[in-house]
Structures are given as C-alpha cells and as structure tokens.
Amino acid sequence: MKEITVEKHVYDQIRAAILGRQLAPGKQLVEHNISNTLGVSRTPIRNAIKKLSLEGLVDLIPNRGAFVTSPSKEEVIQAYELRAKLEFLAVQKSMLVMNENDYLSIQKIIEDEKRV
Template identity: 40%
Template sequence: MPTPKSSDAATPAAIAERIRDAILEHRLEPGAKLTEAQLCDVFGVKRGTVRQALSLLATEHLIDLEPNRGAFVASPSLREVHEVFEMRRIVEAAVIERVCRDRDGQGAVHMKALAKMIERERNAFEHRDFRSWIRLSGEFHTALAALTGNRVLCNCLAGLVARSTLISALYESLGRSPCSFDEHAQIVDAIEAGNTEQAAELMVRHLETVELKMLDRPARGAADLREVFGV
C-alpha cells in the first residue's frame, strides 16, 4: 500500500511539483504516459486532484493532454529545439547586459554565490550525480536572471529553461548534459571583470553549443510511476 500522504503533499500544486521534478531530473522521459489511475495510487488522491496537477503542467508545456488518449510527457520537435534556444539567446544576452549595467555593492557577493553554485555543479558531475548536475545546470541560468530583479523576465526564463531540460531528456543521454560548468565559470569571470560584451558573447556561444550538442534519439515512452516516485 502507498505510504499515507500529508494534506500538503496531496495538493494539485505539490503533485505537479513532484512530477515536474521527475521530468526535469530525467526520471520521466519525453513520451512517457502519465496514467491517471497510477498517479492516484502513487499519491493517494482522487482523479480530480491528479487532473488539476496535470493541467498545471500542461500550461508549462511539460506535458501534453491528448483527448481520448491521456497525458504524456511532452516530446519537443527539432523545430521547437531551435525556437526555444533562439529565444534563450535573446533573453539571456539581455540578462547579462542588465546584470553588468546594474551591479551594486552586492555584486561581489552575488558572483561568489554563483561561483559556489558552479562548484556544486562540478562536484555533482564528478560524483556522477547526474540528476543534480542537470538541475544545477538550469539553476545557474535562472539564478543569474534573478539578479536583474525583474520577476516577469525570471518567470519567462524559468519556463524556457524547463523546456530546455525536457529537450535535453529527449535528445541527450543521461550523464552527457551539454550545459558546461566550465563555460558557466567563464561567463561569471567576464561579468566580474566588467566586460559586458565578452560576457554576453560567451553566453550566446554557450547556448549555441548546447543546441548543437543535441542528439536525435527516441524516448522509450514508458515508465513505472511507482518506481519513479519511490512508492
């Protein structure tokens, strides 16, 4: 029998977060079917709660809801790969320019925090903790955007990073994330040096490299949801 869930852990938002994490950490691959009955069993909730959670994820483009077929982890096309990374290059170049322009007395503290994040990213890779590595790779970009103080921009980029991670799950093998911590470190170094043009160029080049490293490989499309969520 599933372990009883607390009321907080059984809300649509909490369930959506659990599923989101499983997708972004590559425990659920693109194309995997999210069977309502299994999810109800896993989380100890009724179908209405599961359907609300799935609707939340559908608005984030992380799952597809198909009439008469059910819910599936989204499978981005190659065209979407290009469009997502094109948008990221535009947004993140602007992030670099804003961060460099508006650096205040806390600039050194912020850069130190980013450097520590990159070190955790490196350690996760060296210890073969690939799921943490993937998560930290995305968090570097969202943490950098947070320094702008622009919540709309941050929400926009968070959505793009989430979709990029989903794309990575489809086109990359686990343990071969194209997002390089060494390139992240070079970007931070350029920001610290006050070289806005170089930092923006490094970010654009970094994202171009990420896009080019994507490999065309089909997802398995099936998953044991009890195993994925540790029930």
C-alpha cells in the first residue's frame, strides 16, 4: 500500500511540474535526476511516466526516453481561442453583479499595469 502512495506522490509532482511549466515542453524526463530530486526509487517514476504518457502529457520515444509533450500549433491556437471565450464569459457574468467600487478597483489595476 505504501508503494501506491509513493507512486501517487511522484505522479503528482511530475504532473504539477509539467502543468506549472517548471518542466518545459520537449524537456527530457531523466529517471535518475527525478529519483535524486524526489528521493525515491526508479520504479514509481517509471509508473508515473507511463501514466502521464497515457494522459498525453509525456511522449515516450523508443531508445530515446520520455519527454514532456510539445503542443502542436493547432493545440496552442485552440487553447488561446478557448481562453478568449472563457474570459469573455467571465466578464459578461461578472458585469451582472459588480458595483461601482468593483469597477473603480478594476480601473486602478489597469492603470497600475500600464505603468509596469
């Protein structure tokens, strides 16, 4: 039962590093380095990498190793299009509940960002 806990921990750490961009797209995942960093054996690392591969976050290339998946141009475009739609929806929904102080706060944030 403890090995499952270690494997889950390794999986969570690698996944968070990929999603948080601490591991850049195209970066090779070297088991030895991960083992030293997390202080665990290579078995849970291999299992975590396999699981991340099944989820599409890692590419396993025979005779080369495991690499963080690089999104295609189309995937990047889709992500930005989705983000634009979600931001528009968030603004649309928030306008129904915002008051004058909220608008003033947003205006101040925009002015502060312009100065940076």
